[in-house]
Amino acid sequence: MHKTKYVKELNLQGTKVLVYGNPSDLFKDAAKELFKTLKRKPAANIGLATGATFIPFYKLVSSRYKSEGASFRKASTFNLDEYVGLEKDSKESYHTYMRTNLFSKIDINSRNSHVPDGSSKDPEMEATDYERKISRHGGIDIQYLGIGMNGHIGFNEPKTPFSSKTHVVTLSRATIRQNSRYFGKGKMPRLAITVGIGTILKSRKIIVIATGNSKARIVKKILTGRPNKLIPASALIGSRNVTFMLDKNSAALII
Numbered sequence: 001m002h003k004t005k006y007v008k009e010l011n012l013q014g015t016k017v018l019v020y021g022n023p024s025d026l027f028k029d030a031a032k033e034l035f036k037t038l039k040r041k042p043a044a045n046i047g048l049a050t051g052a053t054f055i056p057f058y059k060l061v062s063s064r065y066k067s068e069g070a071s072f073r074k075a076s077t078f079n080l081d082e083y084v085g086l087e088k089d090s091k092e093s094y095h096t097y098m099r100t101n102l103f104s105k106i107d108i109n110s111r112n113s114h115v116p117d118g119s120s121k122d123p124e125m126e127a128t129d130y131e132r133k134i135s136r137h138g139g140i141d142i143q144y145l146g147i148g149m150n151g152h153i154g155f156n157e158p159k160t161p162f163s164s165k166t167h168v169v170t171l172s173r174a175t176i177r178q179n180s181r182y183f184g185k186g187k188m189p190r191l192a193i194t195v196g197i198g199t200i201l202k203s204r205k206i207i208v209i210a211t212g213n214s215k216a217r218i219v220k221k222i223l224t225g226r227p228n229k230l231i232p233a234s235a236l237i238g239s240r241n242v243t244f245m246l247d248k249n250s251a252a253l254i255i
């Protein structure tokens with residue numbers, strides 16, 4: 001790693017914050033961490049996020065993994081969340097997002113790519129089963145996270161206990177505002193299944209990515225305040241296994 005890639009490097013009680021001058025360097029480093037994990041542990045459990053932030057990441061991962069000597073053949077992936085009430089093959093589901101942006105482009109065995117089933121007749125039971133599935137596999141080796149406009153991680157909305165496990169959540173107004181653009185007017189689901197904050201915190205390594213001006217205010221709140229339940233991503237501060245990777249736009253208010 002060359003120092004010049006970074007506009008700023010911070011250490012917040014053990015948590016690393018890297019601010020990149022150029023988002024393409026950010027995504028290259030984020031992908032390198034994944035390739036490194038897969039080479040060290042081919043049967044790794046990888047925690048994945050969806051959303052606009054991760055589109056360039058998945059593009060890079062799928063185009064580079066082979067030349068980097070990595071393979072997903074023995075790996076398992078666990079997505080963070082899914083909307084309740086959407087069929088797996090619906091256009092807006094995270095199942096479809098993952099298939100389109102990553103799973104169809106890598107050598108993963110489809111039996112090993114897990115996303116909560118939002119179409120389950122019993123979403124509470126699905127959440128409990130998903131939590132068990134993660135722990136049966138031995139927990140997450142590397143977890144990727146984006147940040148919502150209200151500081152959510154996964155779909156853990158403000159006030160979610162930091163010890164929460166996978167659960168059904170009522171989406172906040174801020175999240176409905178953030179993601180309504182993907183649905184027709186009034187069509188966005190109000191409930192989702194999300195891996196809990198407590199489950200996320202048990203991951204052996206966590207990489208949090210934020211890009212773009214629209215994240216600057218929440219990034220500042222997360223990184224300059226004290227951990228508190230009103231800002232779910234603040235739960236990550238103080239852990240040595242967490243790295244924030246920010247572009248200079250999302251970090252504009254802290255550099």
Ligand code: F6R
Pocket residue numbers: 048049050051052053054080081145146147148149152153154155
């Ligand atoms: C989605 C997820 C969410 C998003 C967050 C940011 O799986 O975990 O927490 O990461 O809402 O979304 P974008 O990237 O669309 O700004």
